[in-house]
Amino acid sequence: MKILSKNGNELVMLAMKTEVASKGDYLIIEDEKARRKMVVQIYDEEYLSSQSLIEDIVKDEVVIASSTENLHDPLNISNLSKMIRDARVFRVKIRAAIDLSNKLSNDVTWLPSRVYSNVRRLKISELDLLIERKGVFPIPIGKAGTDSEDFEVYAEDLDGKLNIITGKKESGKSHLSKILVKTLVQHGAFVIVFDLNNEYGGLAWNKDGSPSSIQGQIMVFEPGNGLKFSLDYCGKAAISNMLKNALDMPAASLREFFRIWDSLENKQTLEIRSLGNAINTWNINELVRDALISRYHVIQSSRLFSVDDNEDGLRFEKVISQKYKGAVIVISMGKATPVVRRMIVEVVLSKIVDLLEKVIIPPIFLFAEEAHLYVRDTYWEDIVTRMRHFGIYTTFITNQPDAIGDGIYRQVDNIFLFNFTNDTDLDKISKVSLADNETIRSIVKTLPQRHCLSIGKVVYDLPIVVKIAAAEVLTFGETKKFFTRNNT
């Protein structure tokens, strides 16, 4: 490979077809004379093209189409000519330089020699050594680079961070999130998943049907089936948040509700049935009563709260204390109505924050699939800013990048970007992402299925294309189809 030109922070490089490299690969330019090195990343690949070359190709095609060709070429010039026609131009971004002490530096103000520079592909393992990317809790997520080297991110780089996994439908987002969840749990972390498609239950089973290594650490809860709380456990704050934000209860009705709550609490009869009785008998304005009754019926039908006095209900601290080696709490919301989903999220998040504030539970990794469908707008920034201080480290998984506000993107630490072909989506991502516009637009547009561009702290701000490993666990989230191959 040879350097052809430089424009801003990018170089244009000439490569022959035999020089194997692809978009996303890192190259190292070693200037023999200056004894300096530069690390660059390929973000686009084109043919070496000139008017005369195109004319030659067209002419040859026309000639070959018109009659059969016989060649006598003793110097083998036609082969050389074909090599030139297949020559490629790589557009690369300058990412860093390596100083004389072999340390990575940001000093990229110098220009490598076009004559005395040697260019070679940089292995991901070499890049890791250069940037000193290492950790104690590796999460192998797949293969990277043209040599398909094993690639792992480190749990430490997800810890305390805000992450986004985004890409178009069926590009492999859930697949990556399952790998992250599984490995985090294997490393002893506690994970809560808001599972919109009831697919994370598959983490308990391997593809061959045998139990997975984390089967004992997976708990799947759904409304009425494990996901039941006692009113007492939820507390006034969580319930009021739920009434206000998920059920849109007006302030006047909320005040009356608090009085009822306090009264039941004093009598130590704080449970669903008594709440219903109190609302019906309480001396209040009939309109307020109607408002309270309608909300009461939604609460009752949601099956989120234990009706029986003896029913203890779900206690996060209890679950976590039992599973001291890490656990994943999957909250299945696939069958829940949109209102119930919002209620679940309000109650769970309020309770988790409460427990974290009181340092009853350790920090939690939260995985939220298509969160815009159940998290209210004002809650986003709360999750991003306040909750990370309490110890909720969120990973958003979405195929609608525009559903996430710019404010969140600006706070994000890691982005795992799968294929997007839609220009509007790419516009959105490239404007707010941690990497430059050209890299995102060019690489992401051509990413194959299950390939993602990892950007951010996990890759020390050097974007890396990763082929996500095949699923070891059962995949439940696939689209159910009417016409299957067996039916034909």
Next chain:
Amino acid sequence: MIRQLNLRTCGVNPDEFECVFERSLSQCLSPNIKEALKGKKIMFTRDEKNLLPVEGWGIKANPYCTTPVTTIQPIVGNTMVSAIDSSTIQIAETEEGSLYGVKSGVAISIGGHALMHFKIGPILFYLSEQTIGNSEIDHRLAKLILADSDFAKRMIRLRVERAIQMKLSRRLSKSILLVDGSLKSSLLEDRSQNIKTVAENCSLQQNSMIGISKNTRFKILDRISNPLTKIRVPAYMDVDLIVKSLVRNTIGNSLLVKFSSNNSPVLRVDVVTPNYDKDESLGKLLGNDSMVHGYPETLQLAHHISIFTNTEISCLKGHVLSNCDVIELVSEDIRKTLLGSIPV
């Protein structure tokens, strides 16, 4: 400006030049172009290319036009038409000589359809005193070739073409051999592989050889071609006497031919036929090769496959650099350096 600043003009007055020019030129040429051009038909030249008026020069322009026009009837059959063309370029120079590249193309058609084509080359030739000294080339000719690269290129091209023509003329029978340019013997040919030997072979094998020139140096031929430009069918005029009176070393019968109808060009064609039946040879050519804008498609194809592309030239240079253990010197365009260049 000069007058304003009252600069000294070294005693030279520009007006004096005008008088000097007028005086010196009027001794041999008439300066009165208005008179000379009055009422004349004019066709402006472009980049010194050979141009022809689309509708011909008109009756007034050809007082010699007494030659009859004969129409050509296509004879469709299984006659093979082979066209040969080649090109030469100078690749490099050394202190002792020059390196040339040659490329040839042979296109074959039958029944009006292109059958196949052969790309031959590029092949490199190095001409220096030493390499030419080892050859059979005449001493004086060798000096000329080493002194003038145009001669060298012509010699290489001619010899390569003749070698291919020799081969084809021996191998084929009852076919047509199409050659780019007139059929004329040259000093630059090899003694054993010259146009006459090719013509002999053609006669023995009952092949026809047809040389087609895209343009001619003889302006008179342009002037007398007017009846052909007006005719709407393929036709020819015999101009053998005129051509033979102008040039000695041509072979075969010289004609002016229009191969297609309408506005196709009139071309100078030399024909060598086994039985002196030029009508039959031209008819077979028309019947067995397609004519594109009045020019045989095989010859067009042979031309296209024999010319060097920029990529091939770069590849040849690369080949020489990597295989011949040479040291490349930095070069400059002396004209450009001295005169400068103003991009337009």
